[in-house]
Amino acid sequence: MPNPQHFGFLLIQGFSTISLSVTLEPLRMANRHAGQELFKWSLITPNNKPVTTGSGLVMAPTLSMQEAKDLDVLMVVAGINVHEVQDQALLRWLKNQARQQVTMAAVSTGTLLLARAKLIGDKVCTIHWENIDGLREEFPSLNVSGELYEFDHQLMTSSGGVSGLDMMLHYIGLMYGDELANSLAEMSIHPKIRPAHEDNRMELQTKFNVHHPRLIRAIEIMRDNLETPLGLKDVAQEAGLSLRQMERLFKDKLATRPAVFYLHLRLDKAKLLLQQSALSVLEVAMACGFNSATYFSKCYRHKWGCSPRQER
Secondary structure (H helix, E strand, O other), X not given: OOOOEEEEEEEOOOOOHHHHHHHHHHHHHXXXXXXXXXXXXXXXXXXXXXXXXXXXXXXXXXXXXXXXXXXXXXXXXXXXXXXXXXXXXXXXXXXXXXXXXXXXXXXHHHHHHHHHOOOOOOOEEOOOHHHHHHHHHHOOOOEEOXXXXXXXXXXXXXXXXXXXXXXXXXXXXXXHOHHHHHHHHHHXXXXXXXXXXXXXXXXXXHHHOOOOHHHHHHHHHHHOOOOOOOOXXXXXXXXXXXXXXXXXXXXXXXXXXXXXXXXXXXXXXHHHHHHHOOOOHXXXXXXXXXXXXXXXXXXXXXXXOOOHHHHO
16 A cells, blocks of 8 residues: 655644545545545644644644654645735745645645745646735746646645635545545535636625626726726726726616725735735735825725725
């Protein structure tokens, strides 16, 4: 019997519990279903100290960083505060693991730490959709796909949430065949293993409770053009509407004006960048289509009740 693959889960302070569960549990289920130890796993933490999850649970390491010398895969598990991690010793440790030919992996926001350790290079990666803009702003040369998960040589990344389950089932299928992977999906009450390219965001129809195809198209155009906002006439034209028709649809279906809706999309993005990136307030303003920091601050305070600096 071949030696079991050893997964190390590097738990970062404030990590998402669901991200750990959906990537570790398939390993346990695979062992149980196969009737043999295909995988083993260890929990690792920075400085070998207990960490607290985003939901307040305390997790202790089962393997020290110094003893982690026989890993096959190292999975970085992080949460919404990952941009605050500036531990250079941790980044050096990640680089050392990569030099040992360990497959580097990340779930949810853990991709940011792999990027800061310069372990992604020209490989394709993904990250939680809330953090895509922040990652691209900090590392403009990275190839960030926005897919549910990505496999690129000795790098695998997941966008978080239950997509980590799809990534692990896909990985197990590559290692031990589709029959085992599909059995594990069925055991998880997971009707199918989603392909990487399946949409990782809620459909606009559901999110905004609208069904008019041209209105949905107008919203898509706005969402795709936040850093350099389009004029409303251009949005309407690309959506196949006149400006008057678009204004009427927004009023009837969303009880707002197109200009206000568009502004709020930009301010939603700004809030995410302020909370989950290391960009300066001015850089956030520019990334959300505001050429004036004063106007950005005014709009932000009006929507969110505090200034961008207070949010940060």
